[in-house]
Amino acid sequence: MNAVIGLILRILLFVGLYAFLGMAVWLLWKSITGAKLRGGMIAIPTLTLTTTIDGEQIIQTYTSSEVSIGRNPDSDLILKDDTVSGRHGRLSYQLNQWWYEDLKSTNGSWLEDLKIEEPIVVKDNDSIYCGDAVFKIYIKPLEK
């Protein structure tokens, strides 16, 4: 009685283990053989940011899921302005939306006249103010 139940549990355990592993391996296989390396990853709408620095318009397009903004030269979007912090803010694609997050910058970030305290969703044509600098966001919707 005990032993038969035990045996059934063991068989179920093996079935469960291998069902999980089977799915995992299948996914792995798909991502290896898939045309693109990022097989398992989701598609991200292309982001274009524009800003004006020293009277010169800069347009940059990004395909990554995260874009850092700041005065530091290793930022994805460099805002050369003394009121901008080294690492000022960050755009990231999560839950099928682009989000902007202020990284505790000295002068803060603003969406129009709204001070950004916690991550917010940004839309096409939004403008974000970082200190005295400003950049504009264009999001190209995903192709169906």
Place this chain on the structure above:
Amino acid sequence: MLLMVCVAIGLLAAALSLAEGIRTHAEKLIITWHYFIPYAIWLLCTLLIQRNIGRKLPNRDPWIFPATALLIGIGLLTIWRLSPDLGLRQSFWYLIGSGLFIYALSLPELIQTIRNYKYVWLLLGLILIILTFFIGVNPMGIGQKLWLKVFGIYIQPSEPLKLLLIIYLAAFFADQLRPNMTWINSVFPTLIVVVFAGLLLIAQRDLGTASIFICLYVLMLSVTTQKRRLLWIIPSLALIAGLIGYFAFDVVKTRVDIWLNPWLDASGSAWQLAQAQIAIASGGITGTGPGLGSPQFVPIAFSDFIFTAIGEELGLIGASAVLICLLFIILRGIHIALCSKSTFGRYLAFGISAFVALQSFFIVSGNLGLIPLTGVTLPFASYGGSSLVTNLIAIMLLLKMSTQTSTQELPDRVRSPYNWVASLISIIFILTIAWNGYLAFPHQQELIDKAENPRWAVYDRYSPRGEIYALSGEKLVETVGESGTYERRTNVPSLSNTLGYAHPLFGQAGIEQSQYSFLRGYAGIGWKDRWWHETLYNQPLPGLDLKLNINLAMQKKADNLLADRTGAVLIMNARTGEVYAIASHPYYDANLLQENWQSLLERSDAPLLNRATQASYPIGSLATTLAFESVWSNQNSVQLFTPEVLTRYDSACYETIKANQLALNGIQAGCMSTAFDYLNAADPKSLLQKLSDFGIFSAPDLVIQCSQPPLAPELDELNRNPELVAQLQVNPAQMALVAAAITNNGLMPPPALVNAYLNPDGKWVEINAARPDTEVMAQSVARRIRNELAPTNQAIWYQVGHATINETQPLTWLIGGTTSEWSGTPLAIVIALEENAPDLPQNLGEILLDYSSPE
């Protein structure tokens, strides 16, 4: 996905909770509830983490955490099953780890921060290691002092150091490596750091972690510099370090020696490794079932050897699942590295994957005997808080990085080393699984049958061993108690030397050992029944009862004769070879083995020795019996036995003959000088042939262990010195067979100690029923010998023999048997006493004459 993992671990906990009831064959459902405690804690932590990563990292790789949780769950339950105490501690460590995981997850710029402070982390790690030199401890009290004790908690700094080193290397390479950099300023600083850390660890004798550091460094270097040929450093360095270590460090030498051949010292230094392989073999393909195996026989099964515990109870299927799961995490990690947005992220993700891969490979292959053992933990599964927390943080970093992806294709030049390492790791893991399969299946039976495998003792406790009966029906050895507490009890302690013992500490001996397959329920039962029972319970079926040919009344007489004397008696049916009595004194009591073991080993009178079969006694003057035919066949021999000759015999012999009024002549009284006369008169060639016919140079075909037979002397040697025969060392069982052949008209019967086994249908089935007799002399010769040696008016013949053991200890032999005037069963007897025993012939009369046929 996580749900499947939760269900699987729940099933494992449920299976474990049933184990006690299954083992003891309980009628009712018995559930050991405490296995659900670790499950509850595991579930709580796992779901908490899942909830938090679900919120904070919605775009994470969705598979890595469930796979991690699966490994942690299997590990935690296995630790708990081995030791609930350690299991509870590990549960708390998982709680602490989850707390840190969730806290670190909420830090917004964690990856950037750890990158910026790379030197701080490195220094911190190194300082912690250095601290262990001064205030290091070992939680087990002995061994390497690799731990720090902080507020009553033991921390092993080498675990976090591994992660800190990866972070440092990733940050350094990401910052410094530029196409035009020279080796000196790009690689040299990291080399110094790694060598320094490695030396610290080698000084700590933590060779496993040191090797992992070096391999990790080479892997990261070859990937970041995109130089595949750097990978060759690993095998060449391993070889060089191995050779140097082999001759410089004792630790390394022992490790390598036991790796090369664990079976040379399987009960000593290689015990752990040998036990590990036996455990894997015991698990086989499907495993013994959770809670039903005996993984505790492998020392430190909860930590370094947890893989063998999993392999035993979940079998090849479960062990492969663990390896596949680890490989999956590693490959996903490398995948994340390739998709990473930043160079630092790419190096970090790769470093973490490589670290998990190296650590898993080192310990699993070490457990399986593929590479020399290095004591590191199996990631996520092994007991060890520092390791679990470090690995959890590493997974957290991987998850974070899996959200920071880039859709940009990397150039092939950058990508190919990653793919290359990933393929290499996959191949190594597949080979490891294959080796595990080899141990678990084709090599399984050989490993299970090793003498070092103690699992039979566990089987004996839960499934009754067969009982042993005398031919006369009395129970000699029985199994008492109930499932879980079965014990073996001997009812006739004086037979212990022959029956042997089956003791969990001292192993098996005698009949218990030689008839193991019947007594333990392997032989004599159909394979389907056995297989089904073993699948259900991981126990053999109840053993089959055995019937020996021992006649208890005769055995008592033999025991009475020996009483406090030192020696052996063996009585057998001269026609069939059935052994009716086999006595060896002093004897031990198999019931009191544990109490007396040490003194039994130390006593000079060797009570553990079965003198009837294992003693090596010189033939002495018994050689006359063996030489009769050769003397008679020698044309040149003269009539040896005349009263005149008697007078030149030695005085001791003369006294014996005089005192012993039964003795008719010097041969019967066993005079050494008579024997030498006979040997000198014999034809050496036919004497040598006769000795061989009598089986002097071959061990008797008895089921219990016999002493090594003597080597046959060269004919030249025998020609020069015929008296050599008297020095040949034989055991009493051999001489009993000679006596049987003389009694049985020249036909030597095969000795038969075991009569039959009781098959599952309740019928006795004879064992070895049809073995042929061996004709060792002509019927007429046998009769003539009997006549020469028979006293008047008695239906028996006998010859006394004298010899000296080790030049000081006198030995008295007596071989004898019944003559054709005897009305009952023809009997043969041998008595060997380690003393001068002039009264032996009277004793013989006592034993044989008033004996009525046992049939």
